[in-house]
Amino acid sequence: MRMTSSIIRTRWSPKPDTATPQHRRAVKAAAAVAAGALALSLSACGSSDEGSGGSTGDTDDTSNNVTLPKLDGTSLEVAAVWSGTEQANFKKVLQEFEKRTGAKVTFVPAQDPIINFIGSKVAGGQPPDVVMLPQPGAIKQAVDKGWAKQLGSDAVKELGENYSQGWQDIGKVNGKPYGVYYKAANKSLIWYNNQVFENAGASEPETWPDLLNTAQTVFDSGVTPFSIGGAEGWTLTDWFENVYLSQAGPEKYDQLAKHEIKWTDPSVKDALTTLAQVWGKPDWIAGGANGALQTDFPASVTQVFTGGDQPKAAMVAAGDFAQVNIPSSMKIGTDAKVFPFPAVGDNGPVVSGGDAAVILEDSKGSQALATWLASPDAASIQAKLGGYLSPNKNVPNSDYPNAVQQKIAKALIDAGDDFRFDMSDQAPQAFGGTPGKGEWKILQDFLKNPKDIAGTQAKLEAEAAAAYGN
Numbered sequence: 001m002r003m004t005s006s007i008i009r010t011r012w013s014p015k016p017d018t019a020t021p022q023h024r025r026a027v028k029a030a031a032a033v034a035a036g037a038l039a040l041s042l043s044a045c046g047s048s049d050e051g052s053g054g055s056t057g058d059t060d061d062t063s064n065n066v067t068l069p070k071l072d073g074t075s076l077e078v079a080a081v082w083s084g085t086e087q088a089n090f091k092k093v094l095q096e097f098e099k100r101t102g103a104k105v106t107f108v109p110a111q112d113p114i115i116n117f118i119g120s121k122v123a124g125g126q127p128p129d130v131v132m133l134p135q136p137g138a139i140k141q142a143v144d145k146g147w148a149k150q151l152g153s154d155a156v157k158e159l160g161e162n163y164s165q166g167w168q169d170i171g172k173v174n175g176k177p178y179g180v181y182y183k184a185a186n187k188s189l190i191w192y193n194n195q196v197f198e199n200a201g202a203s204e205p206e207t208w209p210d211l212l213n214t215a216q217t218v219f220d221s222g223v224t225p226f227s228i229g230g231a232e233g234w235t236l237t238d239w240f241e242n243v244y245l246s247q248a249g250p251e252k253y254d255q256l257a258k259h260e261i262k263w264t265d266p267s268v269k270d271a272l273t274t275l276a277q278v279w280g281k282p283d284w285i286a287g288g289a290n291g292a293l294q295t296d297f298p299a300s301v302t303q304v305f306t307g308g309d310q311p312k313a314a315m316v317a318a319g320d321f322a323q324v325n326i327p328s329s330m331k332i333g334t335d336a337k338v339f340p341f342p343a344v345g346d347n348g349p350v351v352s353g354g355d356a357a358v359i360l361e362d363s364k365g366s367q368a369l370a371t372w373l374a375s376p377d378a379a380s381i382q383a384k385l386g387g388y389l390s391p392n393k394n395v396p397n398s399d400y401p402n403a404v405q406q407k408i409a410k411a412l413i414d415a416g417d418d419f420r421f422d423m424s425d426q427a428p429q430a431f432g433g434t435p436g437k438g439e440w441k442i443l444q445d446f447l448k449n450p451k452d453i454a455g456t457q458a459k460l461e462a463e464a465a466a467a468y469g470n
Contacts, residue, residue, distance in 0.1 A: 066375035072102035080132035158374035166417030179356030227313035229300030230292035233440020245349040263460035276450035301325035324387030431467035
C-alpha cells in the first residue's frame with residue numbers, strides 16, 4: 001500500500017506446498033527474485049540522464065488490443081484508497097474506458113481499512129461496482145462474506161493472455177478467479193538524493209553494514225540520512241519485511257506470513273534488533289521518531305527531493321510508486337536515484353505488493369471494466385504517466401517514461417512467478433491492514449521505543465493470534 005519471462009531461481013526456492021494444489025491466496029511459488037540481477041539493472045540505470053518524475057507521459061496514442069461492449073447509458077462506480085497523482089492518473093484510465101464503451105464511470109475515494117469501507121457500503125445497499133483491493137487477505141474476506149463476484153470469461157481470457165500464472169493465482173480464492181491485479185509494486189528499493197550523496201562522498205550500499213556506513217557518512221556531511229513516513233503504518237511493515245526476508249529467508253517468511261510460527265520466534269527478534277540499528281538513532285531520522293510519526297508517505301518522499309543540497313533527509317525506503325511524489329524538477333536517474341534494499345543476509349530481498357480489481361456488483365458493465373483493467377491497453381495508459389508498475393507482461397517496456405522505471409518493470413516481468421508478496425497484505429486486515437491497530441500500530445510504537453524488542457514481539461503475537469484465530 002502498496003514483479004513479473006524467464007524465471008530466476010535461487011537456492012532459497014522452498015519446497016512445494018503440499019497442503020494445496022495451487023498457490024494460496026498469496027504466492028508461494030518460489031524465492032525472492034535474485035537481488036543481484038536487480039541490483040545490476042538498477043545500478044546500470046542509476047547513471048541514466050533520461051526521464052523525469054510526475055505525470056509527463058503522453059497517453060494519446062493508445063493501442064486497441066481488447067474487445068469491449070457498447071455500454072451507453074451504463075453508470076459504474078469504482079472505489080480505491082488512491083489519492084493525489086495516483087488517483088488522477090487512474091482516472092485517465094477510466095476515461096479511456098468511457099470513451100471506448102460509452103459508459104460513465106465515477107471514482108469513489110475509499111478509506112482504510114477498505115474492507116470496513118466496503119462493509120458499510122454493502123450494509124447501506126450501495127456498494128461500488130468494482131473495488132481496488134490492496135491485500136489478498138481482503139479479497140478472501142470479500143469472497144467469504146459473499147460480497148465479491150467471480151470474474152467472467154472475458155476477464156479470465158485477458159488474464160490468461162497477459163499475466164504469469166503466479167499473478168493470476170494471487171487473485172483466486174478456492175481456485176476461482178476474483179481479482180485482476182492491475183497494479184504491482186517493487187517494495188524493495190531505497191530512493192536517494194544524488195546531490196547529497198555526491199557532496200558527502202557516499203556510495204550506494206549493497207549490504208546492511210554498508211547502509212549503516214553510508215548513513216553515517218551522510219550524517220557527518222550535515223544531512224539527516226533517512227526520511228520515514230511513519231504516519232502510515234504500512235511503510236514500517238515494508239521496512240520489517242525487507243529485513244526479515246533477507247535475514248530469515250523465504251521459508252521463515254512464508255511461515256510467519258501464515259502464522260505457522262509465532263511473532264515471538266527468535267527470527268523476529270533478530271529482525272527487530274536489526275531495524276533498531278536505524279530506528280534507534282533519532283538523529284538519523286528526519287524529525288526524529290515523533291516527526292516521522294507525523295509524516296505521511298508522500299511527504300516522506302518529497303522531503304528527500306526538496307531543499308536543494310540541504311533536504312530534510314537523503315534517503316527514503318519506498319517502492320517504485322514513489323516516483324509520483326518526486327518533484328518534476330528532479331530528473332529521475334540523475335537527481336533522484338535508487339538502489340535495491342541492501343542485503344541483511346546472504347541475499348537481498350524483493351517484496352512485491354499490488355492492487356486488484358474485484359467486482360462487487362455483477363453486471364455487463366462491471367465485467368467489461370474488469371476485462372479492460374486486465375488488458376495491456378489500460379495498463380499502458382498509466383505506465384506512460386509514471387509512478388506505476390504493471391504485472392501485465394504485454395505492456396511495452398518503452399511505455400514507462402524513464403530508464404529507471406523501465407529497468408524496474410523489466411525486472412518485474414522477468415521474475416515470472418519468483419517473488420514474495422507483501423507479508424502484511426497476506427494477513428487478516430485486522431492485523432496487517434488497519435490504521436491505528438495490529439502490526440501497523442505496534443511498529444509505530446516500536447519506532448518510538450526501539451529498545452522494547454521483547455514487548456513488541458509479545459504484542460505482535462497477541463494481535464496476530466487473535467486475527468488469525470490460532
